[in-house]
Amino acid sequence: MDQPSLFPVICQEPPEPIHVPISRWLLTVYSRDILSRLDHIKASITSTFGSILKMDSTKKITKKLAGHGRGTALWLTSISNEVGQVLTSVLTVQEGPGLDRMVSGVMERYRQACVTAPVLLYVDCGCCVSEGESKLQTRFAQWPDIHIRLDIWHFMRRLAVGCTTDAHPLYTTFMGCLSACIFEWDAGDLSLLRQAKREQLRQEGVPALTDLLVDRRITKKELSQYCRRRTRGEEGTISLIEQLLQTLEGPKGRDLMGVPLLEQVRMEHIWRVQKRHVKCIQDVPGVQLYTVTGTTTTKGGVVLTRYRCARGSTSLESFHCHLNRFIPGTSANALNFQLYLLEGLNRWNQDRGTAVVTSKPSSLLTYAGDVVQCLVLESCLVLTTC
Template sequence: MSAKGKLELQDHLQLWYFPPQPSLIYHQLPTSARFFAHPLLLWMPYRLWKVRFLCTDPACKHTLSSGGLHRRVRQVLDIDRFYNLVTETLICSKCRRSYLSWNREILEQLDMAHRSEFRVILTRRYACDIRVIRLLRERGLGNGPVRLIGQLKENHSEEWLKRVACYTRACAGFISKGCLLTPTFEEPPKPVALPSYKWLSVVYSQDILYRLEDIKASITSTYGSILKLDSTRKITKKLSGPAKGTAQWLTSVGNEMGQVLISVLTAGEGPGLDLMAGGLVDRYEAAGVDPPVALYVDCGCCKEVGETKLKARFSGWPNLIVRLDIWHFMRRLAVGCTTDAHQLYPTFMARMSACIFEWDAADLNKLREAKRAQLTGHGWTALTEKQLDRQITKEELELHCRRRTRGEEQTIQLLDQLISELISDKGKDALGVPLLDPIRMQHIWRVQKRHVKCIQDPPDVALYTQTGTIKKGGVELQTLRCARGSTSLESFHCHLNRFIPGNSANTLNFQIYLLDGLHRWNHNRAAAAVETETSGLRTYSGELVHSVNVDYERVFGKKLVPSFTPPAKYTGFNTKYYAHCPVFTSLNFFVIQNWLCNFR
């Protein structure tokens, strides 16, 4: 309070103001203000940090000056309570335009360290703390806005009841003292009603839109030397509104680490993918990255006469080797079984895999040596080779040993023998039910035999990458990751439904959920590509990590997260190649801008 009786701002302002806490012992009647007051976030970067802001009008670019506190106070939803938010008005003395310090065009002029202090997402009526939205970012079954609103109601209710209990306990002590006049107390304020789950979905979408450039830059900066191509129809059923029924397939391209380079929605798997393939070729050329050497697919791998449509689609990579995913090849042969519930079905699949693959002898011998030493340390002695092999698990084989295909001729010979053997009486179970349908199986094998050459490993291509080492029984074993096949994309498509909560989503929400889920998927796959994470930090904000690394290196001479590589700047790649599609992964910027204006 000034000498004239008016409120004035102090010289030494703070970012946060917290209300005084209730006293431990009350000698006078308690008031509810001490128990139910809210913290205050004073967002005045111009006054707090003396930051120089510029007018956003391109024709002006004049320095802004302070116009005092803004009249409106916002109430912000937090994890277990609300807090208040006030800001300042900034005025351009040249063009007379005014801004609020919490506007996006003002926040973007701050550096990352100061900008991150503003942790509020504003909409027209409500405001939400970013810590609430972070609980929605990890997509999973049941992790949706409805569940989160229920959890917030529980948190807010218990926090409010705890304060009511403290207040009424302090008041009850005065009633029991037997005063001449009965004391009267003001009732506690009513709890603030929480917004609906639909509003929480809007805030979550707005958070993704604010990080959109960083997300798209990260996705379009992902490359690989061994690619996988696969399509699914599961996710397209969630499209609602005007876009419902416009897309039938979602096609994804991944790399050897399981990361996804691009996902597109199309009306069909054929010509609709031509632009996607051309866009990937151009992306590699523009970035100066060597083209991939192999592409694993589930169909279209070869043709009896002439060039396949897939090779023509990727004509910009003439040396690209197209290979059929071996699991899909095995599933084609498994169609000849009478039922997959047959007693010999698991044996048939295991024997088929053994006909196609063989283990590397050197890796297998080293694993046997380590396993023998480990079992000897546990008291096992005089183990034969068969006893030792029974103790080696399938997981240990896949982790420490490489596999390679046997070659076209040997594979055909072994599969011929396996099918002939199981068509006979040896392929019947205890009740005499045959595993294979002879006529159907012979026809399938006659058709699929030409694809045996398509499942062979590409020559001179390293399909295994060492991710680390581990010691077993005193023997050091390498841990390996295989890049063969398209299993990683199958896993990605299984998780797609978790990226998009609920049973339906309109075009805008569908795309932003998919982009954020894909971005987090790629980050997790990159972290899983090595044996141990180089940093215990878990964050998906590339912009924040890059800012910390720059300042940390300037101060301490090294990076805090040395494994982080900042993505290249997003160049509008998807917009260029998919602007004509009814549904596309790159968002229409006019739609985004109009959408944001409606909720500011």
Template sequence: MDSTKKITKKLAGTAKGTGLWLTSVGNEFGQVLISVLTAQEGAGLDRMVDGLVRRYQEAGVDPPAVLYVDCGCCTDVGETKLKARFRGWPELTVKLDIWHFMHRIAVGCTADANQQYPIFMSRISACIFEWDAADVSLLRQAKRALLMSQGWPPLTDADVNKHLTREELALHCWRRTCGEETTILLLEQLLTELMSNKGNDSLGVPLLDKERMEHIWSVQKGI
């Protein structure tokens, strides 16, 4: 579930200014289940949630196990307002969406205009996600067969990997998370590396604000 102002800014004519937020809920297949326009973020969403819960019940479909959101997922005491809003699904677990988790970490950068910022975001993603090994193995076999049919000599796995494009990986292979312990370890190694001189660009400007990043990471790794 996510909310945005970008769509409401496109409203024109008599509809202009009537809605400030668009909230949408999608499923694991990327399909949008419901979208509602509201005057402000969080307002009037109870009816949307109740309607969504009822649709699942009427369709005889098991309720979702996890809901990923951009905020309102964590609390030290009791349940969050969002968890209470989905009271029709008492077993539902509410978690922070990985994309928003990545951008929370990126707040520790000195500027997104830094030369290393795009590489930093790519490396964060690599710390969190990995390609399914079985899918990659099948894709590699198919790629090897294709290359050899075009006259290439026998190739090692490393050689074939050089010919696999990101588009092919995304089309044919699932991605999965590396697991909590591995992700924390990899991210800590990445942040430690980039908070040293290795994190400076060609002009000597550091990518990360060390003090701010240390605070952000101490908070975010516990989510």
């Protein structure tokens, strides 16, 4: 740029482009890295236990199985604990007898580790039968004291089938009222949250504070974080659901165009069949479903405690939604399929374990157990030397 403008500017020739590895090479290196840590990954997964278990199956992930393994597995079934960590995840041809070896392996793991058997198991089907023992009770025969409960969200979805369409204006109201028929909020937690919200609104200068205004300003997220819930009992739940269905079968169950929310004949049949499962969705007396996360929040000068709920299989449903992200692309052969699944499952468990003790993400940028162990040993050595 310092040369006179009459002379041409001489620029240095650009360097030769660097050869970029192809995607197949990168996947090969990643697979070999997983194979080098396979023993640690398997040990980490098989060292996971829990007192409240959830079991669920999905067919979405098996569609990515390609090569010679295509069509050899139709179901992926997982068992997780109360904090969302996965104890085991297996591929089977069918959902019934194909799970016997998986369940036997989990029970044997508890026995060898001398860990107390879980007290509660949430499932999406097969919770009870009218006579004798269910298949799940027979499958978990080594744990005779375990309580098998139906996931409440699946129970609500079964009743929702009796609606004409989920696009009906009253559908959301129906699901909310159905939830209120099943659950009731803890009076002490709700009173404390109302007090905190009232003080917060008063500090913000909101005039004419009434109980109705305070309740409207409380969000669903605040309720789920700071308030505990419990089921209403079998008789109370049945009575409230029947009252709700009778109300919505009348004029109050129609939109402005006169379209009814409920298919009356179909809903009557569904409720007649699902009524016996109301007993299966009740909380087990004496089983603690809520744990304190260890963090508190101050709103309006009132200290609120955060709770984590272990009820239902929502965490396992979330895990299955993330399974497709564990396996890149649209297909993988049998070896890569299992490698990606193991690595993704191990990372999922580590993230859930970190979330139990802190609300902040982990400062470590690696999931390799040997690297983390080496870092811990070096840190301890430095502290000892100092």
